[in-house]
Amino acid sequence: MPVSRTPSSTKHRPDIGYHTGMEPEAIFVLSSLLFVFSLALTLWIHSRQHIDTALPGPQELGNEGDLPELCVVVPARNEGRNIRRSVQALLAQDYPDYRLVVVDDRSRDETEQILAELSARDSRLKVVAGREPPAGWAGKPHALTLGVEACPGEPPAEWLCFIDADTFAAPHLLRSAVGLAGRCQADMLSILTDQELGSFWEKAILPLVFTALSVGFPADQVNDPHRPVAIANGQFILIRRAVYEAVGGHRAVRSEIAEDKALAERVKHSGYRLLLADGRHAARTRMYTSFAEIWEGWTKNIYLGMRDRVGLLLFGAFTCLTGALAFPLWPLAGILWLLSGGGLPAAFVCLQALVLWAVLLYLRIRTARAMHIHPLYALTFSPGLLVFAAMMMASIYNVLSGRGVKWKGRVYR
Numbered sequence: 001m002p003v004s005r006t007p008s009s010t011k012h013r014p015d016i017g018y019h020t021g022m023e024p025e026a027i028f029v030l031s032s033l034l035f036v037f038s039l040a041l042t043l044w045i046h047s048r049q050h051i052d053t054a055l056p057g058p059q060e061l062g063n064e065g066d067l068p069e070l071c072v073v074v075p076a077r078n079e080g081r082n083i084r085r086s087v088q089a090l091l092a093q094d095y096p097d098y099r100l101v102v103v104d105d106r107s108r109d110e111t112e113q114i115l116a117e118l119s120a121r122d123s124r125l126k127v128v129a130g131r132e133p134p135a136g137w138a139g140k141p142h143a144l145t146l147g148v149e150a151c152p153g154e155p156p157a158e159w160l161c162f163i164d165a166d167t168f169a170a171p172h173l174l175r176s177a178v179g180l181a182g183r184c185q186a187d188m189l190s191i192l193t194d195q196e197l198g199s200f201w202e203k204a205i206l207p208l209v210f211t212a213l214s215v216g217f218p219a220d221q222v223n224d225p226h227r228p229v230a231i232a233n234g235q236f237i238l239i240r241r242a243v244y245e246a247v248g249g250h251r252a253v254r255s256e257i258a259e260d261k262a263l264a265e266r267v268k269h270s271g272y273r274l275l276l277a278d279g280r281h282a283a284r285t286r287m288y289t290s291f292a293e294i295w296e297g298w299t300k301n302i303y304l305g306m307r308d309r310v311g312l313l314l315f316g317a318f319t320c321l322t323g324a325l326a327f328p329l330w331p332l333a334g335i336l337w338l339l340s341g342g343g344l345p346a347a348f349v350c351l352q353a354l355v356l357w358a359v360l361l362y363l364r365i366r367t368a369r370a371m372h373i374h375p376l377y378a379l380t381f382s383p384g385l386l387v388f389a390a391m392m393m394a395s396i397y398n399v400l401s402g403r404g405v406k407w408k409g410r411v412y413r
Helices: 016-020 024-047 083-091 111-121 139-149 173-184 200-216 241-246 249-253 259-269 291-306 310-339 343-370 375-401
Strands: 070-076 098-104 125-129 159-163 167-169 188-192 236-240 274-278 283-285 405-407 410-412
Touching (some): 024 200, 024 310, 070 083, 070 139, 083 098, 098 111, 098 139, 111 125, 139 159, 139 249, 159 241, 173 188, 173 274, 188 259, 200 375, 236 241, 236 259, 259 274, 291 375, 310 343, 310 375, 343 375
Parallel strands (some): 070 159, 098 125, 188 274
Antiparallel strands (some): 159 236, 167 283, 188 236
C-alpha cells in the first residue's frame, strides 16, 4: 500500500501565512500598504499641533500706551483646591486698569471662606454669591452672566475676560492678551494654556487628548475667517464687550455645558474675528488630579463636543482602539514570523513596524517635552489610547441612550 507523503514545500511551513491562509507575499504587500497609510496618518496628526500665533512674552511687551478697561470674571464651584492661587495670580497682574469679579457658584467646600478672606485683604476683588440656575440654564453660563452683570464701573469695561478657577496667570497675561487682540484686530481671543500634569494617568492620557483636539479643531482653521471651524478654551477667553452683547452673551448659550465652544461659534459665524493663540508661557492649568476626575471630565467634554457628530465619534473610537492594539502587536507578529522562518518578507514586515514605532515615539517624545513630562511617558501610548477610546465609547453610549453626563454634582442631557 503506497504511503502518502506531504510535499516538502508544505511539510514544514512555519510562516505566518500557514496560519492565516495568506501567502507570505500577500502578507508583505498588506503590511506595506498599512505601513504607508499609518506613517502618513501619524505624521499628519502630529502636524496639526502647531499654532502660528502666540501671546507676546514679557520681554516683547513695550509701552502700549493707554490700555482699555477690562473686567475679569472667574466662575468658581467647589474650587477650594485652586481658588487661592488663581485669585492671587490675578491680583498680581501688571495690567493698569482692570476689575476682578469671582462668582462663588454655590460651592460646598472651603471656596466661600477663602474668597471672603481674600476680598477682606484686597478691595479690588468683588465676590458674587451664585444662585440656582433657572430652568434651561447650565451652571457655568449662569455664573458667568452673574459675573458680567456685577462688573463694577461706569462706563462698562471695554473688554471682558473669562478665566477658569483652575487656571493660574503669569503677571503679564492680561497685558499680553489685550495687546495681541488689538494688534490682530481680534474680537474674541482664546489661548491654549500650559497643563500641569501630576499623576501617572494625567501624563499618559492628556497629551493624547490634546493631540486629538488639535486634529478636530486645528488652529489654522479656527483662525481663518473663511473657515467655519470655531472653538475656544474656556480656561481663558477675552472678548470685546460690544461683541459679547451683540451675539447675546452667555444668555444665548445658556443651556450649553461647552459654553466656550458655543460662544466661539456665535462670534465667528456672526462675522467677528476669532483668534486662538499659544499662551502656554502666560498661564497654567491643573484640570484634573486623578483617574476618576479625568474620566468624568473628558467623558463630559467629548460628549458635549461631539454629541451632534456621532459618526465621527465612532470613527475616532475605532481608530484609537485599532491604533492601541496594532502598534504593539504588529512588530510582535513580525518578529515571531521571522523567528519561525519567515525569511525576507518577515524581515521587511519587522522593519516596517519598527520604523513606524520609531517615528511615533519620536513624535510622542516631542509632545511629552512640550508638556513638561518625562520622555519615557511616550511609551504609555497604547494604554493611554485604550483609555481614550474607552472614554469615547462611554460618550457614545451617553449620547445614544440619552443618559447625558454628570459634572460637579449636576446632570446634563
